[in-house]
Amino acid sequence: MARTSTPLRPVTILEVAAQANVSKSTVSLVLQGSGLIREETAERVREAARKLGYVYNRRAAELRQKSASNTIGVIINDLMNPFFAEVLVGLERKLVDAGYTMLMAHTNEDLKLQERVLQTMREHHAAGIALCPTLGTPASLTRTVKSWGIPLVVMVRTLGNGSYDYAGSDNAAGVEMATEHLIAAGHKRIGFLGGQSGPVLEQRLQGYRAALTKAGIALDDKLVFAANPTRAGGYETMKALLDLPRPVKAAVCYNDLAAFGALSALGERGLRAGTDFVLMGFDNVLDAAHSNPPLSTVDIRPRELGEQAAAILLARIEDPTQAKRQYLADPRLVLRQSG
């Protein structure tokens, strides 16, 4: 009777060895693709494994080898933001290409949860961790993870001034470009919409201020509205901006998501972005090309950012002693309808 697949008693290399008439060491060598075994024998082993429905037991192998697992932990703080979804896709692609599997966790800006998933990844012997840190993460975290012996790449948000592997974007330069673009179009009163306090907001705000300063425009605090970097945040702050006694006709947003919300608010007031009001986003998520109207924004290629983060992490796993690496996406203005 043919052996049907019974999950009850998984096949081990011992059975494969018996079937192929070799010792289990030989089977092990073949499975690892060692060149030490005669091709004829190797084929017989592979045949036996196939026939018996053998499944490689990673845990046993890793335990014996005392090696890290082939998983990489990825911690994202806000998956609902398409920017992070795009980063994630880029990251994942590179990781599976390199033979890794992704352990994914979503922290939703919850520091306690972040601690927990970090611990879990440690227990899983993750080969590396890509972390987009929750707001409020202590700068010492990079050292902590290092002390665990796990390579780490920090993404998007910086973590203090220490030196660590990092993939992000030049936020200040990007927003400065966007702001300058509006200034060049003749605007003097330019709003800034959205963004939670944190390193990224600081950097982007700095770019905003730099552009104004260079143009000799005084900073007007009443024009900057912090808010959650969400559609809702952009929507509310745009309405607040439009309600200002002295009219404003231009704004740069913390990110595209906020800009989409702002577009919605503009529409609600019967205003059309690009003609009645000029608006700049930041990120250039896929959606920006097909919003209503299409969004002018600062392109930092989210997907490539994820790929670069993966490349840095992979290189670090390869060589733990190499110098720290940084990738800072070079911001590029992409002009569409809105601005």
Place this chain on the structure above:
Amino acid sequence: MARTSTPLRPVTILEVAAQANVSKSTVSLVLQGSGLIREETAERVREAARKLGYVYNRRAAELRQKSASNTIGVIINDLMNPFFAEVLVGLERKLVDAGYTMLMAHTNEDLKLQERVLQTMREHHAAGIALCPTLGTPASLTRTVKSWGIPLVVMVRTLGNGSYDYAGSDNAAGVEMATEHLIAAGHKRIGFLGGQSGPVLEQRLQGYRAALTKAGIALDDKLVFAANPTRAGGYETMKALLDLPRPVKAAVCYNDLAAFGALSALGERGLRAGTDFVLMGFDNVLDAAHSNPPLSTVDIRPRELGEQAAAILLARIEDPTQAKRQYLADPRLVLRQSG
């Protein structure tokens, strides 16, 4: 000298045992939270573990127990679609609450990749798999995974007529409601925009046809435009619809994403959804509340869908013999500006 954290030689229960002056069995029992050990002893063990920086070695434990890992494989076909991102967030939340870690993979509609990640999850001894199948996945896959001894829940897309755990939505009923809403508003020529061929498109199209039939409106094939369920797809098909010789002023979209693209096309033509044209989406992703204008759509609560999928999978893991379970999100119309 105090022991500093050296990742080089991980601490084992043997060392903890020595430190606490007990045998390693006792340590093991304490770590598992067994009530067999006197609290005083247990505390001494925990103290020793803490002091030595002991990290639980899951692999060794799982290997010995021959148990599944505490990971759950989640396979998503399109993370760029906020609908799936929301499903994922709901799913992940429930999973970590139950003490699991998520192995995440993105297939991007690539069948070969799906096979590969499924194998990987098998090798990892995933405790369960939540799969949103790639288009073209054979219906037999549910049986295959079952034969591996791994609980499976299928999400969103059905997989043949077999009986299996499933979480999705009542697509036909949802689109029928949306279409009826447009008919009730007096429209007779109603477009259908976007959607790749597959079970979901079939179901939604069926709802569209059912509503027309009930209202005694003849189906006009020239009004249905299949396309990728993306913003670009919605954008292109809306333009094609508007270019039809006989004007059309209403459409239901395959999903919200396509609807957003359609909104963009409408704006480009100087048309305002809600007044010049009425448009319905499907899904009710978060973005729908703040599009320009806010989108009327069919709410299937993506996040809850993910939570339900997790609940079904968790229940199956708990009791592999229980009857098949299905969750079909009950569609609800949410009317905003566009329709």
Place this chain on the structure above:
DNA sequence: CTGAAAGCGCTTACAG
């Protein structure tokens, strides 16, 4: 090129 033996870090009966 192949086989016998030890051991990765845990858990689990089994005695005591």
Place this chain on the structure above:
DNA sequence: CTGAAAGCGCTTACAG
């Protein structure tokens, strides 16, 4: 309540 011993499925020197 605690300890000694076996074993999970692999890999890795070490002989031959």
